[in-house]
Amino acid sequence: MSGGKDEASDKALLKILKSKSPNTIAIFSRGEYFSVYGDDATFVATNIFKSDVCVKTFTLSTDNSQQMKYISVNRGQYEKVVRETIVLLRCSVELYSSEQGEWKMTKRGSPGNTVDFEQEIGVSDQAPILAIYIHPGDDDNRVTLCAWDAGNVRIVISEYIDTPSFSQTEQCIFGLCPTEYILVNEGSVAPKAKKIASMFTRMEVHNKQQLKPKSQWSDVIESVHLDYKDEAEKQNENIKECLQILHSNAADEYSISEKYSIFNYGTHGNMLIDSCAVEALELFQLNYNYLEKSNNLTLYNVLNKCKTLPGEKLLRDWLSRPLCQIDHINERLDIVEALFENQTIRQKLRDSILARMPDCSQLARRLMRKCTLQDLNRFYQAATLLETVEMQLIQLSEAEQFAPSINRLLKSEITEILKKVERFQVLCDEFFDFDYEKENKEIRVRVDFVPEIQEISEKLEQMERVAEKLRKKYSAKFECDNLKLDKNSQYGFYFRVTLKEEKSIRKKDVHILETTKGSGVKFSVGELSDINDEFLEFHLKYTRAEEEVISMLCKKAEEFIPLIPAMAQLIATLDVFVSLSTFAATSSGIYTRPNLLPLGSKRLELKQCRHPVIEGNSEKPFIPNDVVLDKCRLIILTGANMGGKSTYLRSAALSILLAQIGSFVPCSSATISVVDGIFTRVGASDKQSQGISTFMAEMLDCSAILQRATKNSFVVIDELGRGTSTFDGFGIASAIAQDILNRIQCLSIFATHFHEMGKLAEQPGAVALQMGVQIENNEIHMLYKVFEGVAQCSFGLQVAKMVGIDENVINKAAQLLEGLEKKLVIDSKKKKELLESADIRQAILSLVK
Incomplete structure (x- = not known):
């Protein structure tokens, strides 16, 4: 049976399945494996595994002994279910874990919000949702376009007079890469709306259905970062209406702590390229999917030597909106030429810095929503690597003809950001245990900095030494050299052997905790159980004390969060410059500056x-x-x-x-x-x-x-x-x-x-x-x-x-x-x-x- 172990657990399971949305798949974590029940099991079997062989049936421990279908999956299959349910099937996922005998939701994700499932999906990226208002009348084709870009924590706005074929709108679509759109006043501009709809259909962007009533303007302003509130208030009524509709239909799943910047997506000053040119010249895929690497022979795929996801996205944006202002183009060419000529700096930036750079595009959202010690460490590592970038740019600027362009597009902004984050770096240097990270590949708070944590840590280390002595004792007693000692917050200390070695503990005085194909047999003995109550008590105290310190660090980090989008943009820009110069330098033929x-x-x-x-x-x-x-x-x-x-x-x-x-x-x-x-x-x-x-x-x-x-x-x-x-x-x-x-x-x-x-x-x-x-x-x-x-x-x-x-x-x-x-x-x-x-x-x- 794969349901609950008792009637209360199964009733709680049924309650969750009945109360969830029909478009949501509920997954239940059971330690080493995961289960999906009822209609969700049928959905997963049909749409993801393409077979009902994996579907089984068990009897619930309820009064009517109800039969229920279920699927059990391992870690790899679980990640596949999450990824394909959200990204391909466009449904939401809820993950439940058992805490003190009760099922509690620990993660929730949807097509527009994958932050909680960043690890499972592999790349945390949310495509923006567009809202378009076509101004009535035959005088001109004035268009208001807004996008709720949760992935980059920004609101995109643009207003322009378009051509009769809406070519500028088309360029915005394949530049922003949305997955869904809302046509605000479709009924009043039917002929024009038909043209826009066919354009979206061609690029596989779906019309968002079941729209909710628009939000109050005060709710939209609440979502905007303090530095951009004045700019938001200055927008005209059409832009405000689009943002109110987007807020109610795209922003309701996000934390109130998320504060969005405002980005003007200008069409002036860019070369005009339509979808015909994109397809004829094979520039890139119109329906671009950041989660799937295309093998198509496109210009984008050939040019793309980027090491970061923001860099890959920006390169595509550059290809979709080439510049027309010659001074701005020459500034870019200066930096590409400087990197082209300096192989040492180019390779160091690409292989030693950009390859190790955390994905800052999602870091701001994570720090605003669910700040963890790992996220703070990612921010610290990004700032530290940015210092190295600054030093490399100083060396690159020694070629005087390139120095002004390097300074304007990269170095001056990097220097300004580093001045502001210096206090955060000092704070992390004081609290982070980097020696522990080197040994265990995991960051923690320095135990010697907080007396309470140090005292608890010493007690836990003492118990670990006792547990290790017991491991050696029972390894000899059971004649099992491969007996392992592990611990977790559920069992405390426990022993583990592989399934092949299970015979060594058979008919011995042991308590089997669980048996799985992946991790083998977990078990405990009386002497180990004697120290586990005390271990779990001190482990809980350590966790709570560390959480207080982390909470304090997260609070102090809040003032630096607005700097992260700027950091992400600078890193992406540098990545594109390095990519273009690497492509030119490593190609078989000659590439030259035009x-x-x-x-x-x-x-x-x-x-x-x-x-x-x-x-x-x-x-x-x-x-x-x-x-x-x-x-x-x-x-x-x-x-x-x-x-x-x-x-x-x-x-x-x-x-x-x-x-x-x-x-x-x-x-x-x-x-x-x-x-x-x-x-x-x-x-x-x-x-x-x-x-x-x-x-x-x-x-x-x-x-x-x-x-x-x-x-x-x-x-x-x-x-x-x-x-x-x-x-x-x-x-x-x-x-x-x-x-x-x-x-x-x-x-x-x-x-x-x-x-x-x-x-x-x-x-x-x-x-x-x-x-x-x-x-x-x-x-x-x-x-x-x-x-x-x-x-x-x-x-x-x-x-x-x-x-x-x-x-x-x-x-x-x-x-x-x-x-x-x-x-x-x-x-x-x-x-x-x-x-x-x-x-x-x-x-x-x-x-x-």
């Missing part, structure tokens, strides 16, 4: 440019190419299928993006004009789940480019026009290329399989390039090098032969192609009309509205 030109310079010169992801994951050497856009702002790129057109344009776009996050670029040299946005139409794909055909998907992407790209943007279009007939596709592609060249006038690379579009290169501002091929003995060899001119064909049949298509199929295709080419000769006069017409652009815009 020379940046102000917004509007319209110049791009990338020498020996490469694709960072392909190069980093290929055993073959990457063949680089130059990308030059200056007087000629539009490249019409033609060439064979599989000849490298897509890689060429992606390499250019990624180099620009890397430069504007403050990273070195995969080129031998690079001169880059800052751009205000990267817009893409790459590939030919449909969206069947949304009822969108390949052609419509192409038109939606092109519509976004034509509406939002400016003369300071960078546009890459790859193989446009595959979703319709050859003639229509050519006409649409030509018209869009013409519009980019003459109306938008931005830097652009247009890769196409319509070789007739090479005629555009005859116009001022355009140039035709082709991917080189070599034909020998009727076989095609891709050179993956760019040459001037227009390719004469796509070599589709030759490529099909290369990949092993049956020769009979290829011959039949050649015959069909010959016939089609005679019929589909594009009239030169009609082609000229298409190239000079703006009607198609207007038709595209009308089509998608």
